[in-house]
Amino acid sequence: MSDFGYDPDCNGLFDTHAHLSYLDGRGIDAQACVSALFESGFAGIIDIGTAADDLAERIKAFSRFDKVRFAAGVWPHKEIIGQSDGQIASLERHIDAAPLGIVVAIGECGFDRRENPDAPRSERLFLEAQLDLARWRHLPVLIHSREAAMETIDTLAAHPDVCGVIHCFSYTANEARVFLDMGYYISFAGNLTFKNAGSLREALQIVPLDRLLLETDSPYLAPAPYRGKTAHPGMVIQTYRCAADLLGMNIEDLKDTVRRNAEQLLAPVKG
Numbered sequence: 001m002s003d004f005g006y007d008p009d010c011n012g013l014f015d016t017h018a019h020l021s022y023l024d025g026r027g028i029d030a031q032a033c034v035s036a037l038f039e040s041g042f043a044g045i046i047d048i049g050t051a052a053d054d055l056a057e058r059i060k061a062f063s064r065f066d067k068v069r070f071a072a073g074v075w076p077h078k079e080i081i082g083q084s085d086g087q088i089a090s091l092e093r094h095i096d097a098a099p100l101g102i103v104v105a106i107g108e109c110g111f112d113r114r115e116n117p118d119a120p121r122s123e124r125l126f127l128e129a130q131l132d133l134a135r136w137r138h139l140p141v142l143i144h145s146r147e148a149a150m151e152t153i154d155t156l157a158a159h160p161d162v163c164g165v166i167h168c169f170s171y172t173a174n175e176a177r178v179f180l181d182m183g184y185y186i187s188f189a190g191n192l193t194f195k196n197a198g199s200l201r202e203a204l205q206i207v208p209l210d211r212l213l214l215e216t217d218s219p220y221l222a223p224a225p226y227r228g229k230t231a232h233p234g235m236v237i238q239t240y241r242c243a244a245d246l247l248g249m250n251i252e253d254l255k256d257t258v259r260r261n262a263e264q265l266l267a268p269v270k271g
């Protein structure tokens with residue numbers, strides 16, 4: 001496989017969570033990479049926001065690819081979560097200024113216990129503001145949740161009219177069941193392929209096929225055998241192979257399944 005994924009298996013792959021604008025700073029030419037992937041038949045990429053004001057630049061860089069769609073949200077950075085009013089208003093302004101239909105989800109947003117070990121109340125309020133935004137705009141939400149399963153479950157349960165994706169799922173089958181019961185999709189990233197990921201592989205087995213998504217979280221979490229390198233969306237093939245193996249599925253069927261789920265939840269991607 002070339003660095004940019006000329007692997008014939010790339011045909012039909014969908015990466016439901018990537019940060020394309022972080023690739024250039026990490027030694028990958030994002031434009032060349034994304035071009036090469038779509039030339040080799042890639043089905044779609046959702047480019048994810050982490051800051052209130054990053055949307056316009058991402059749209060400028062990647063909307064020329066008509067199979068890239070955008071999510072807009074604010075990651076729970078320590079120095080940001082205390083300023084929720086200004087941040088959310090700014091996020092709304094940027095979404096309003098974007099071409100109609102190009103923003104398909106709110107996110108990523110959520111809880112991060114390494115970033116915010118003291119679980120400040122402002123972190124929850126900040127997520128709740130984005131859940132409200134998702135509800136008003138009838139958009140799914142993309143949830144980041146690290147070492148904060150209970151708070152995530154509590155908060156999402158208090159917003160039953162919002163739904164979306166638990167991205168880069170990092171818990172066990174027990175938590176997966178709870179999120180599934182609340183209607184959420186579960187998205188697995190490259191860490192599914194890691195040697196020590198037994199509980200993730202168990203969790204995968206209980207996710208109904210119509211709620212399953214796969215992603216890279218590029219440039220992070222490159223799957224085996226690329227662990228430790230900068231991830232790009234083409235590497236998602238390794239996660240598909242691993243999941244297909246675990247599920248006893250033909251990889252082409254798994255590609256169809258994930259693509260269908262992604263298109264259903266995150267709006268049809270043209271083409």
Ligand SMILES: [Zn+2]
Binds near residue numbers: 017019048108217
């Ligand atoms: Zn991410």
